[in-house]
Amino acid sequence: MQKILVKAKALLLVVALLVTLAACGENNTTSSTGLTSQSVSVSESERKFYKPTSLTVTLYDAENLCYGFTWNTEYKPIESVVQICEGTKFSEESCTEYGAETSMQTVYMPNPTLIYVAKTQCELKPNTTYTYRAYDKGAEIGTDLATFTTIDHSAKSFTFVHVSDSQVTGLDSDITYSGDGTGVQFGKALEEIVKIKPAFLLHTGDIVEWSKYETYWKNMLDFNGLYLRELPFMAISGNHETTYRAGENEVFKHFNIKIPEQTTEKGFFYYFDVGDARFIMLNTNNLTDTGIDFAQKTWLEEALNTNKKWKIVAMHHPLYSVGKWGSDPEQNETSLLLRSQLSSLFAENGVDLVLQGHDHTYSKTYPINTNGVAVKNSTFRTENSVKYIVNPKGTIYAMHGAAGTQTRSPVNIDESIFEIAAASKPGSFAEIKVEKDRITVHIKYVEDGKAVNYTSYGIIKE
Ligand SMILES: [Fe+2]
Ligand SMILES: [Fe+2]
Structure with a gap:
């Protein structure tokens, strides 16, 4: 059989x-x-x-x-x-x-x-x-x-929402699980996200706890179907979609996305454009000893070669993070590997913002320049209670917490690199508005059924 x-x-x-x-x-x-x-x-x-x-x-x-x-x-x-x-x-x-x-x-x-x-x-x-x-x-x-x-490429602005690490679990009696068994917490976040009417939801992976089990996907997609049917969902695979009791091709099986030719068993990469922004969705699940493999690196260099004003990269494993995978010297091997391969490449190609997952915390770096150095003495401007960095001299790396229940705290904070560093809250998400001259980010979480603003930041390019 x-x-x-x-x-x-x-x-x-x-x-x-x-x-x-x-x-x-x-x-x-x-x-x-x-x-x-x-x-x-x-x-x-x-x-x-x-x-x-x-x-x-x-x-x-x-x-x-x-x-x-x-x-x-x-x-x-x-x-x-x-x-x-x-x-x-x-x-x-x-x-x-x-x-x-x-x-x-x-x-x-x-x-x-x-x-x-x-x-x-x-x-x-x-x-x-x-x-x-x-x-x-x-x-x-x-x-x-x-x-x-639908989106409108000629609109003056658009808003999308970044979520990560929702890690919805299942209810099968013969499978041990932890966390939120029915996707309730992620559902609370989605209920608030739908009200924003974002152009799309961008998920940086670990969507379900064990991607092999369809029951977990059903808990997420059917339990939260009321919201997810109205939110165009742009996903990449986390390690929970690959190596951790994973099946094959599970994310791609649940979402209909046009991708370049590649194998999809351990995640997939693609990019898409909305207005004057390019979103480059990386796969960090099948790394070689130099980082992402030759095929993806070649594709990435082509994807970065665009006249779009805004370049936003999304990836599951972080380059810069205050959590254990980014800042614990005994566990940050992957982070350092990706940093050595991609940090300068991103800065040289004018990547504005890197959306990361995997560590479940809140963090944001100062701009990291082409030499891998955090530029702390930048120009800042506060408008409408949002602190914007003006014409940053490098790439900013952000993490916006866990969209489910699996919150985590920083293990080490290097204040020369990180401007924001904190433990995340359940039901976290980032509301991100892209305009002609600026990107505005509101990090939020859900408490007592309402979205609460944790902090905000922005980038102005003049
Ligand atoms: Fe995770
Ligand atoms: Fe992860």
Whole structure:
């Protein structure tokens, strides 16, 4: 049985890859299953097995306003579509339908189980509100409706939210776990994040505690589905998505993102542009003895070669952090390795901000220059209670806490490097506004169901 599962999985991963490489919206306005809603009758007792679950939305191809969708079903879908309407009202007749490609995948519940993963993508209009659902036209069952507003590359500003290390866990009695069993704390953060209506959520990894277990993903995606269906989710893999009771390809399995050609078993890298900003999403999970491997380094150098005003890098493992992985001399080997490989490269190429994860603390460096030196004597300007650094002479490295419950404290604070260094709070996130001349960051956490501002900082480039 296991052999059959492995063969089926290999075949269907190829199918999934072909689907992902399809151009946005191209020939996918009808279902790919070949069956029509009239050709299969579904009994009432079976209907629930066709219900789409774990629905996510992504900026599949941000430059072309192409949004991606992914969802799961227990039974093979009959006619699986995304139905999407302009505005906040929904009627099936006035929606556009996009057929989904479906692949059978093995997941762990914790025992190996076959599920169906559906993916599709569609090109949308800028700055437009849409209401949508994933739906099986044959079984006549779908998700609840969700609403989001698309990005506008020509807008004067946009806001996104950075989260990290949510590490949602599961409830399986035969798996030991720690932390927040149902994703409640992350849900509290998401409830506040949705109110901001960010263009997207950027997650720097360790999304679930043990990525191998689909139950953990379901706890996150279904328990918090109300919020996540409305938040385009741009993720990279943390070590919990790779080496720590990991499956294969788990993050990529749950999010429909256009990525350059690469293997995805231990994470993946890609970049996307919004307005005048480039977001470079690195994979730090398959390092060599010199850091990221040759293929990713070559790709990174090309990605950095852009005229975009703002360059923001996202990575799970930190270069500069006050937590144990960044500042404990016995545990910061990876941090030092990445620092020696990438710190100067980032400064030389004008990277403004590096969003990091893994250490779960709050920290922010002074600008690190091309020689790897923190430039403490910079020009600062305070506006609206936010302390901005003006024309920084280097790259700033930030960590914005843990979005779940696994908060941590600094182990060592080098005040010549770090301007902010503190223990994080549960349900942390950073609200980040990008404007023509500045980036403004508000580090927040959730207390008693409300978002509280921990501190703010900003970068002005004139
Ligand atoms: Fe983590
Ligand atoms: Fe981590």
